[in-house]
Amino acid sequence: xxxxxxxxxxxxxxxxxxxxxxxxxxxxxxxxxxxxxxxxxxxxxxxxxxxxxxxxxxxxxxxxxxxxxxxxxxxxxxxxxxxxxxxxxxxxxxxxxxxxxxxxxxxxxxxxxxxxxxxxxxxxxxxxxxxxxxxxxxxxxxxxxxxxxxxxxxxxxxxxxxxxxxxxxxxxxxxxxxxxxxxxxxxxxxxxxxxxxxxxxxxxxxxxxxxxxxxxxxxxxxxxxxxxxxxxxxxxxxxxxxxxxxxxxxxxxxxxxxxxxxxxxxxxxxxxxxxxxxxxxxxxxxxxxxxxxxxxxxxxxxxxxxxxxxxxxxxxxxxxxxxxxxxxxxxxxxxxxxxxxxxxxxxxxxxxxxxx
Ligand SMILES: *Cc1c(COP(=O)(O)O)cnc(C)c1O
Numbered sequence: 250x251x252x253x254x255x256x257x258x259x260x261x262x263x264x265x266x267x268x269x270x271x272x273x274x275x276x277x278x279x280x281x282x283x284x285x286x287x288x289x290x291x292x293x294x295x296x297x298x299x300x301x302x303x304x305x306x307x308x309x310x311x312x313x314x315x316x317x318x319x320x321x322x323x324x325x326x327x328x329x330x331x332x333x334x335x336x337x338x339x340x341x342x343x344x345x346x347x348x349x350x351x352x353x354x355x356x357x358x359x360x361x362x363x364x365x366x367x368x369x370x371x372x373x374x375x376x377x378x379x380x381x382x383x384x385x386x387x388x389x390x391x392x393x394x395x396x397x398x399x400x401x402x403x404x405x406x407x408x409x410x411x412x413x414x415x416x417x418x419x420x421x422x423x424x425x426x427x428x429x430x431x432x433x434x435x436x437x438x439x440x441x442x443x444x445x446x447x448x449x450x451x452x453x454x455x456x457x458x459x460x461x462x463x464x465x466x467x468x469x470x471x472x473x474x475x476x477x478x479x480x481x482x483x484x485x486x487x488x489x490x491x492x493x494x495x496x497x498x499x500x501x502x503x504x505x506x507x508x509x510x511x512x513x514x515x516x517x518x519x520x521x522x523x524x525x526x527x528x529x530x531x532x533x534x535x536x537x538x539x540x541x542x543x544x545x546x547x548x549x550x551x552x553x554x555x556x557x558x559x560x561x562x563x564x565x566x567x568x569x570x571x572x573x574x575x576x577x578x579x580x581x582x583x584x585x586x587x588x589x590x591x592x593x594x595x596x597x598x599x600x601x602x603x604x605x
Contacts, residue, residue, distance in 0.1 A: 255484035262604025263477040265300035278304035280460030291319035334358030347379040359398025374425040390432035401436040411444035443468035466587040482570040484517035499544025522593030526583040534568035
């Protein structure tokens with residue numbers, strides 16, 4: 250058997266360049282939650298560190314512990330979902346405090362430790378997901394003693410609609426965040442995600458938190474993508490078959506050849522994050538030419554109509570993500586967002602890391 254592995258290529262040079270581009274406009278962290286948006290916590294973390302990044306955000310405690318092992322002591326690693334005092338086992342992670350119960354737990358830990366403990370205070374300004382709600386903010390604003398023992402590294406909030414610049418909630422959130430910060434003890438602020446960094450001066454802060462833009466997802470939907478693409482995916486053709494007009498292809502016989510056709514069967518499927526919703530809606534690239542995906546996406550296999558291109562051979566690779574075929578393009582075809590395409594990328598690919 251030849252060429253039976255699919256290859257995921259991650260361009261660490263592009264990720265580093267994307268971070269530097271955003272950092273040139275103001276201080277930014279690197280958001281590397283969910284295994285670096287599916288591209289690998291350790292290689293992505295080290296590439297960002299080498300580019301100059303000194304502040305990192307993950308979602309889970311375990312992601313923070315893994316990142317610390319990869320990048321060493323020094324840089325701030327904040328855990329968005331928070332964690333109980335002591336649970337980081339000496340990894341030196343900074344909790345994001347998402348409500349008064351979190352604040353109470355960490356101030357109690359600071360009292361017990363008889364020293365200030367670093368923390369980030371999250372204020373909800375319009376998502377109703379995590380962060381101090383209006384009532385909790387009021388209590389802390391009235392009594393700063395509730396934060397005693399905390400070394401507030403940042404006060405943060407998160408935008409709900411940053412990818413829709415005209416949405417009125419953006420300006421509301423900027424106003425509410427400024428008002429909240431004015432009532433809290435003075436601390437640096439952390440505000441915009443990737444798209445928020447493109448919304449203008451009202452959304453600038455002491456630490457932006459870009460994620461998706463680092464990985465080449467367009468932070469300005471509907472406008473040209475200012476970021477460099479960081480991911481390529483190629484999967485091998487297992488077989489090429491000639492079928493007669495009227496022959497159905499794949500589960501559910503959802504596609505039937507309208508003419509004598511040549512079908513390439515390729516080793517990737519929804520178990521690899523090539524979403525089943527792409528069935529009949531995506532294209533691949535074969536020797537520089539687009540070829541339509543036909544039939545359903547199976548767990549481990551997909552089929553392309555290669556009738557109109559020079560006949561390929563088993564072992565040839567079809568590009569599933571690449572130049573001119575971005576994660577955002579796949580997302581549009583699947584009815585989702587580029588974030589979900591990246592974070593769904595499977596574990597069965599051989600991963601090749603380029604540049605740094
Ligand atoms: C995921 C996340 C980010 C990064 O968002 P992008 O849209 O990927 O830039 C920033 N802040 C918080 C709180 C997040 O959850």
